[in-house]
Amino acid sequence: DAGITQSPRHKVTETGTPVTLRCHQTENHRYMYWYRQDPGHGLRLIHYSYGVKDTDKGEVSDGYSVSRSKTEDFLLTLESATSSQTSVYFCAISARTPNTEAFFGQGTRLTVV
């Protein structure tokens, strides 16, 4: 999986609680992405990073924040989890852009009850 580790792999949390998902890479790639995958929607981009401390919003960023304090780690935080954020979350990395493939982690299954 191109040296990408997501943690935790599974999490159940209660509505209203904050949750942080971690993506760790050992490839020293510059670009990192957080996607969510839901039935009928494919994968949708939440946030991405183009360098340390450089991040930007994707198409479904509401309710999420990210941080990247070092090259290898990209954190996704759900500030106050809602049931609509129950999903499978994937981290991806890319060495350079444009026109370079992104490699994905194994995913984190998050359930908000």
Place this chain on the structure above:
Amino acid sequence: GESVGLHLPTLSVQEGDNSIINCAYSNSASDYFIWYKQESGKGPQFIIDIRSNMDKRQGQRVTVLLNKTVKHLSLQIAATQPGDSAVYFCAENNSGNTGKLIFGQGTTLQVKP
């Protein structure tokens, strides 16, 4: 609007036959396309990519065809094997240097023995 979609949600083929998975995109400015394979419980896995200055690219048992005139992308898998059973996604990059990908809904490929 921008969208990437797949013509068929499920494709069932006989082992040994060739498979063709189709994808339509709407943004003529898209300049890079990727096919991913996703097995159950795993993250998307890169299969093959193609740039907009090409109309065909071949890999091992796979071929991607790009028809920019009708904004259509296809993935051909030769001699389909049971291990090819998965969900296949096409993705496009139309955001220049950010590397952000827009994914289609996915097509499930079922290989019958």
